Amino acid sequence: MKRLLLALSLTLSAAALAPAPVRAGATDSDEERAARWTEIKKSIFGDRTVEASETAVKIDAPARALDASLVPIGLTLADKDQVKGLYFIIDDNPSPYAARFSFGPAADPGEIKLRVRVNNYTNVHAVVETKDGRLLESAKFVKASGGCSAPMGMSDEEAMKGMGEMRMKFSGDPQGGKPVEATLMVRHPNFSGMQMNQVTRDYTPARYVDKLDVTYGDKLVFHLEGDISIASNPVINFAFVPEGKGPVTVAATDNQGGRWEHRFDVPSASN
Amino acid sequence: MTGARATRRQALFGGLCLCCLPTLGRAADAFSLDEVAPGVFVRRGPDAEATAENNDAIANIGFIVGRDGVLVTESGGSLADGHWLRAEIAKRTSKPIKYVLLTHVHPDHVFGAGAFQGDAPTFVGHAALRGALDARGDFYRQRLVEILGAERTGPVVYPTLEVKEPAEIDLGDRTIRLTAHGTAHTNCDLSMLDTGSGLLFPADLLFVGRIPSLDGSLLGWLREIERLKGMGAAAAVPGHGPVRVEFAPAIADLARYLTVLRDETRAAVAAGRPIEAAVRTVAQGEKDRWSLFETYHGRNVTQAYQELEWE
Numbered sequence: 211m212k213r214l215l216l217a218l219s220l221t222l223s224a225a226a227l228a229p230a231p232v233r234a235g236a237t238d239s240d241e242e243r244a245a246r247w248t249e250i251k252k253s254i255f256g257d258r259t260v261e262a263s264e265t266a267v268k269i270d271a272p273a274r275a276l277d278a279s280l281v282p283i284g285l286t287l288a289d290k291d292q293v294k295g296l297y298f299i300i301d302d303n304p305s306p307y308a309a310r311f312s313f314g315p316a317a318d319p320g321e322i323k324l325r326v327r328v329n330n331y332t333n334v335h336a337v338v339e340t341k342d343g344r345l346l347e348s349a350k351f352v353k354a355s356g357g358c359s360a361p362m363g364m365s366d367e368e369a370m371k372g373m374g375e376m377r378m379k380f381s382g383d384p385q386g387g388k389p390v391e392a393t394l395m396v397r398h399p400n401f402s403g404m405q406m407n408q409v410t411r412d413y414t415p416a417r418y419v420d421k422l423d424v425t426y427g428d429k430l431v432f433h434l435e436g437d438i439s440i441a442s443n444p445v446i447n448f449a450f451v452p453e454g455k456g457p458v459t460v461a462a463t464d465n466q467g468g469r470w471e472h473r474f475d476v477p478s479a480s481n
Numbered sequence: 482m483t484g485a486r487a488t489r490r491q492a493l494f495g496g497l498c499l500c501c502l503p504t505l506g507r508a509a510d511a512f513s514l515d516e517v518a519p520g521v522f523v524r525r526g527p528d529a530e531a532t533a534e535n536n537d538a539i540a541n542i543g544f545i546v547g548r549d550g551v552l553v554t555e556s557g558g559s560l561a562d563g564h565w566l567r568a569e570i571a572k573r574t575s576k577p578i579k580y581v582l583l584t585h586v587h588p589d590h591v592f593g594a595g596a597f598q599g600d601a602p603t604f605v606g607h608a609a610l611r612g613a614l615d616a617r618g619d620f621y622r623q624r625l626v627e628i629l630g631a632e633r634t635g636p637v638v639y640p641t642l643e644v645k646e647p648a649e650i651d652l653g654d655r656t657i658r659l660t661a662h663g664t665a666h667t668n669c670d671l672s673m674l675d676t677g678s679g680l681l682f683p684a685d686l687l688f689v690g691r692i693p694s695l696d697g698s699l700l701g702w703l704r705e706i707e708r709l710k711g712m713g714a715a716a717a718v719p720g721h722g723p724v725r726v727e728f729a730p731a732i733a734d735l736a737r738y739l740t741v742l743r744d745e746t747r748a749a750v751a752a753g754r755p756i757e758a759a760v761r762t763v764a765q766g767e768k769d770r771w772s773l774f775e776t777y778h779g780r781n782v783t784q785a786y787q788e789l790e791w792e
Binding site: 270272276277280282284323325356359360362377379381393395397405443445447 | 616620624753755756757779780782784787
């Protein structure tokens, strides 16, 4: 282990993120990586047991990221009726705890997709929390570098344009209570706090979507807690069960007090 | 271990260098300059990644000798590469180096500039280059230092002449026409036309043979291609590829790639195909037409997808 994890929580401050020297990466041994994960687990789950299970949750991620600031992640959950929550952790990111999903009664948590930043060669972990309180983990190794500190390629002002705008695409047959797949797109720079402002030459403060609720009618689909490891302009794929009346409502906040809410009508059945 | 280091470097540049590739390191002193038109000298950069062996000398760099002085068309990918070019210029002319072009923010095109600071030339760049260097210069420099060491990497040099509207540089017997482009390959692409030779220097708005890297705007690049075509040049010096090409077929190849990338990415978005599937399927018909396709194409699709999914 190179350093204790200080900036682990989902509500860390920008100060904790000041550009740190590379502390882990391509050269770490398996033992170092395992020790790191043990430490992270303890800080998130305390003394609870986390069981290894390659089948409970399968991680789809590129072995080598094409773009470290946008790494697509797919999480497939085997026993979806038993799922209560889902954690996603990027061990060697400056803030490893990337996302936590808590599913509600309208969820169909068989598959979740999201896009993340990866700052280093790292293990990523998904942990499923079951309704009976078990924690089941699986891991995958991803090669990427610089995803959190990489400049956005545009001015901060431009990156903030349309902040809070949302779109949702639906697929699948919305009839008969069958699950509907949905893609939620949110305009938000999700500044990591490690990117330099072009004008002031200071680091742009972290500004990221920290909470997001998706509901169908009055039923919760999922509640998401996010962090700086979520890529800019977050895109999340999920599924829900359209029982009762819609619409789908998305309410999001960011750590700087931004708050947005949008409603989407689920298209009616085509046959 | 060697392989692992190379791939790590590749990943370090990862999102941003875009002009780097494993292996194929050639020693800088193996390079030579071609006189592609009277008074116009260009060194071909190999289709390679920045390595400790090649000094990041991977772009086409060179100079134009005018009656009143020398204009450096591209400075090089490192201080060491710039020193090499500086020495080659001195072998051919004693005229003063009056202008050094910084064609865009990518490291293989700007880190040679430090070698010319002693000549006190005018460093010419797009009006958006300063901001781009502010945002990325240190990031690029740190990663290049990891490969070459600080001494061979050199400083981040800022433009002293910022071009926004079309501008001209008079070298006495030839005029250089400068165009600051809208966001295309990057957000700060500067091209030039040498009236002496009729040669167009589109810099990285034109890749030949080597897969283009998209780091600005796909739709913008297609627009700027039309603008380049309107300049009426018959021949060009691309940013990567042969030192001199016929312009029309070369730009047609690039436009074809970008058009297929646009159309197939749009189709993927419309079909609800996710980004990780799109990177495997979009524009695969272009695979055998470009070197380094496997290394950079997927990233281009990622960039294109992000741009087009909000249409």
